[in-house]
Amino acid sequence: MADSRQAIRPVRGLxxxxxxxxxxxxxxxxxxxxxxxxxxxxxxxxxxxxxYLPATLPHAFTGKSIxxxxxxxxxxxxxxxxxxxxxxxxxxxxxxxxxxxxxxxxSEPAKxxxxxxxxxxxxxxxxxxxxxxxxxxxxxxxxxxxxxPWACALWQMAFGWLIFVPLWLFKVRKTPxxxxxxxxxxxxxxxxxxxxxxxxxxxxxxxAVSFGHIVKASEPVVSSVLNFCFLxxxxxxxxxxxxxxxxxxxxxxxASEMSFNWLCFxxxxxxxxxxxxxxxxxxxxxxxxxxxxxxxxxxYAVLTIMATFMLIPISLGIEGPSAMIKGFKAxxxxxxxxxxxxxxxxxxxxxxxxxxxxxxxxxxxxxxHAVCNTMKRVVIIITAIFVFRTPVTALGIAGxxxxxxxxxxxxxxxxxxxx
Numbered sequence: 001m002a003d004s005r006q007a008i009r010p011v012r013g014l015x016x017x018x019x020x021x022x023x024x025x026x027x028x029x030x031x032x033x034x035x036x037x038x039x040x041x042x043x044x045x046x047x048x049x050x051x052y053l054p055a056t057l058p059h060a061f062t063g064k065s066i067x068x069x070x071x072x073x074x075x076x077x078x079x080x081x082x083x084x085x086x087x088x089x090x091x092x093x094x095x096x097x098x099x100x101x102x103x104x105x106x107s108e109p110a111k112x113x114x115x116x117x118x119x120x121x122x123x124x125x126x127x128x129x130x131x132x133x134x135x136x137x138x139x140x141x142x143x144x145x146x147x148x149p150w151a152c153a154l155w156q157m158a159f160g161w162l163i164f165v166p167l168w169l170f171k172v173r174k175t176p177x178x179x180x181x182x183x184x185x186x187x188x189x190x191x192x193x194x195x196x197x198x199x200x201x202x203x204x205x206x207x208a209v210s211f212g213h214i215v216k217a218s219e220p221v222v223s224s225v226l227n228f229c230f231l232x233x234x235x236x237x238x239x240x241x242x243x244x245x246x247x248x249x250x251x252x253x254x255a256s257e258m259s260f261n262w263l264c265f266x267x268x269x270x271x272x273x274x275x276x277x278x279x280x281x282x283x284x285x286x287x288x289x290x291x292x293x294x295x296x297x298x299x300y301a302v303l304t305i306m307a308t309f310m311l312i313p314i315s316l317g318i319e320g321p322s323a324m325i326k327g328f329k330a331x332x333x334x335x336x337x338x339x340x341x342x343x344x345x346x347x348x349x350x351x352x353x354x355x356x357x358x359x360x361x362x363x364x365x366x367x368x369h370a371v372c373n374t375m376k377r378v379v380i381i382i383t384a385i386f387v388f389r390t391p392v393t394a395l396g397i398a399g400x401x402x403x404x405x406x407x408x409x410x411x412x413x414x415x416x417x418x419x
Contacts, residue, residue, distance in 0.1 A: 124360035131353035150315035159347025178291035190306035199271030207264025209384035215268035223276035249403025256395035
C-alpha cells in the first residue's frame with residue numbers, strides 16, 4: 001500500500017504543477033497580465049524552470065531512484081580534501097576578464113571617486129562569481145547527502161526570508177507595498193521563478209553540474225523561439241545564425257557526455273524555458289504598476305516569498321513530508337554538522353548570488369554583461385569538473401567550448417544588429 005502511494009506521488013505532483021502552469025499561462029495571455037520580472041539590466045533571470053520530467057522516469061521525479069552520477073562518487077571520496085577553497089580560487093580566472101569589462105562600465109570621468117565608487121562594479125562581479133560557485137558546490141554536496149531535490153529547492157527558496165525580512169524590519173531596505181491586484185499580476189512571474197529554480201536543482205541532482213550548465217547555455221535558443229511565437233519578434237538573420245554554434249555545441253556535448261541522462265537534460269531545458277519565459281513577459285509587466293518600493297531587489301524578494309508558498313504544497317505532494325523527514329534524519333546521522341553546513345551554505349549562496357547580481361548587472365552595458373555572463377558559466381563548469389572530478393571527453397570539451405562561445409556570440413550579435 002505504501003509503495004502504491006509512493007508511486008502515485010510523482011503523477012500527483014506533476015499534475016498539480018502542470019495545472020498551475022496552465023492557469024498562469026492563460027492568465028498571462030488571456031488577461032494581458034505578464035509573466036516576468038525586470039529586464040536583464042535590472043534583475044537577474046537565473047538560474048536557475050518549468051520542469052520537464054520524462055514519462056519513462058516517474059519514480060526519479062521524487063528524487064530517490066536516480067542517484068547522482070559521476071559527481072556523487074567523486075564527492076564522497078574527495079569531500080575531506082581542501083578542494084572547495086581551491087575551486088573558489090578559480091573564480092579569479094573568469095573574474096579577470098569580467099572585471100576588465102566592468103572597468104569601462106564603472107569609470108566616471110571628471111570628479112574624484114572613493115575606493116568603493118571606483119571599484120564597486122568589479123567587487124560586485126567578484127562576489128557574484130564567488131557566491132555562484134559556492135552555491136553550485138554546496139548545492140550538489142547537499143543533494144548527494146540528501147537526495148530530495150524538491151525539499152532542497154524549498155529550503156533554498158525559503159532561506160532568503162532570513163536575509164530580506166530583517167532588512168525590512170530594521171529599515172535597512174524599504175518595505176515593498178502591494179495590493180491584491182498587483183500581487184495577482186506578479187503571481188505568474190513567481191511561478192516562473194519557482195520553475196526556473198526547481199528545474200535547475202533537479203538537473204544538478206540527476207546529473208553532473210558541468211553538464212547541467214552546458215545545457216543551460218542553450219537558453220538564447222529557447223528565448224528566441226518564445227519571442228517569435230508570443231511577441232512576433234523577428235531578429236536579423238545574423239542573430240539567428242549565432243544560435244547555430246549553441247545548438248551544435250550542446251548537441252555535441254550531450255552526445256559525448258559520459259553521465260548523460262534524460263532527467264538532467266530535460267530539467268535543465270525546462271529551467272531554460274522558465275527563465276526565457278520571464279524574459280519574454282518582462283517586456284510587458286514592468287510597464288504597469290506593480291507596487292510601491294518595488295526596486296529590483298524587492299521584486300526578487302517578493303517573488304521569492306510567493307514562490308515559496310507555491311512550492312510548499314507541490315514539494316510535499318511529490319516527495320512526501322514523512323519521506324523528507326526520514327531522509328533528513330538519515331543525512332544528519334551520516335553527515336552530522338558537515339551536512340548541516342552544506343544545507344545552510346547552499347541556501348545562503350543561492351540568495352546572495354542573485355542579490356549581488358542585481359547590483360552588478362544593473363551597472364553594466366550589454367557587451368560587458370554578455371562577457372561577464374559567459375565567463376561566469378565557464379568558471380562554474382571548470383570548477384565543477386575540478387571539485388567533483390567529473391570525467392570529460394575531448395568531444396565533450398569541444399562541444400562545451402562551442403556552446404559557451406555561441407552564447408557570447410549571440411549576445412554580441414543581438415546587441416549589434418537588433419534595433
